Amino acid sequence: MSERIAVEQKFLPDLLGRLSSLARRIFLAGGILPIVLVVAIVGFAIAEPRFLTYNNLFNVARASSFLVVVSMGQMLTLLVRGIDMSIGSTEALVSVCVALVMATVLAGDPNAPWLAIAAGIGAGMAIGAAVGAINGIGIAVFNVNPFIMTVGMLSILSGIALTVSGGMPMYGMPKQFGEVFAYAAPLGIPAPVWVAGGVFLIMYYILNWTPFGRRIYALGGNIVASRLAGISTRLHMVMAYVMCSVIVAVGGVLLTARVGTGEATLASTHVLESITAVVIAGVSFFGGIGRVGNVVLGAFFVTLVTNGMNLLRVPSYQQLIVLGVLLILAVVVDQVRIKMMQQVRAE
Amino acid sequence: MDQVLAPSRPAAGGTSLLKASGIVKSFGGNRALNGVSLDVHENEIMALVGDNGAGKSTLVKILSGAEVPDEGTIHVSGRLAAIQSPHDAHDLGIATLHQNLGLVDCFDVPQNVFLGRELSTKILGVLPLLRRAEMVERTKALLRELDIRMPYLDRPVSTMSGGQRQAVAISRLLLGDIKLIIMDEPMAALGVHEGQKVLDLIQRLSLRGISFLIVSHNMEHVMSISNRVAVLKNGNLVGVVPTERTTRQDITSMIIHGRV
Ligand SMILES: Nc1ncnc2c1ncn2[C@@H]1O[C@H](COP(=O)(O)OP(=O)(O)OP(=O)(O)O)[C@@H](O)[C@H]1O
């Protein structure tokens, strides 16, 4: 009996010690995300039984795919120690132009819906590339602070989008566009999820398996060392912003297909949500650190929280408060994590 | 009295390895280098000394391709060399350890060793693919060859000690066919023991025929390791003297008063 107690007394602190060191390692490797994801799922499942149904999770997966895509774009800017405040207005401008081009081409030849769709998507991608190039050149060549540069672009892009659209929804896109890019579900998986999966694979390959990706991390981690190692830091920085905006344009195209019209006010919450998703996923504001797989989970998490709050009938105004708190907490935790990583050295 | 002693290292051959002539570099109105000429021979260890702000790091940056001079020429093995970037210098066999080490803190050891020179293959002839396993293996081989022991390679170098970080930065230098290693204060941040290890390593590599240009404030190190000492003051070369035929006092006086 007393022997057993002795064993338990040794065993319990031992187990607790191991659990806490495991949690610590998970935290250091992946940030706060794995922990909050589990807490959110368990919490919502207890509070609202409908939450854990297949249908609801299917909905969350589809609804999250847009944020998943743009968050992967946002991730690139944080990796190079920057930020993109203009992603929402990039999506809006893409939406308006995609709708305009599709409607124009379709009006010219009503029998060529696919030509119209191809032209529209092409225009959307080109706008993304141009926006990214302007952001990147402003930041990397003219040394404009990334926040200032992209806030300026936010204003410019949404001004253009509102001017082009006159502030009204833009109609006239071929119906096939929505049918395929929003509502089709090959193998039971919604089209936007397929696209998000494709973007993920490309990002994973580029970031983890190419010299270019390695250098994106390097220049975020130490731009001076990267330059001394012969990396053309300006070019890589510009390319990071171009890739970001092109990916964001993909998100804009998907959302436009989903909404069915070109909207100059599309995706206004995406900036806040994407930064929250990316930071919760452990992408550091100080550059050079972050995994694309975690970013996908982070964006999924943010959508999940929104979805859970909707099910629990949390009014949308208060949801804004929750999202803001989440963002600030994620940044605080990022700082703590950086400190802890530096302390590992002392051990 | 020094001449009596047989030189411990093969005497500097006198064949020019790296010859910089009339190097001028200004930052705004500030002339960091005012027409400096320097000749590093094959198979020698040259020390470069001078007060803070004398222009040592600027010269190092120019020789390593990190900065481009306003005026002046550089010859490598007798041939005019246009060193416009760190890659150019590396292709000519010049590797540099900069004053701040030039490591990416959040990268692990192999990632730092291969920074900017990642190994990759092309799949289907077009898509690049990093050879990550090979980079890890080659890093291990490199460290073994240099007799550098490191407990783990797969952690960010930010978690490592000053000496270990130094070792990573130094092993980086030996990738490729290197003839000259330039080091900007390699022992500055190190303890006595770690500093001695770096000195040993320099000596071992020098026996293999690699030349060194080493910036240091530590006169003891300078006297013990170098064949010749070059002294800079206010962007001018005061002179180059064989270590055997000079004393610490002479060099200190050159650093302070600017004359031989
Ligand atoms: N990037 C730069 N911009 C402006 N001035 C510079 C720059 N780099 C160096 N200088 C100036 O050039 C001069 C020489 O600097 P340098 O760093 O070469 O000195 P140093 O001999 O290496 O000194 P230390 O021993 O302190 O390292 C200094 O006056 C410095 O202020």
Ligand SMILES: [Mg+2]
């Ligand atoms: Mg210096």
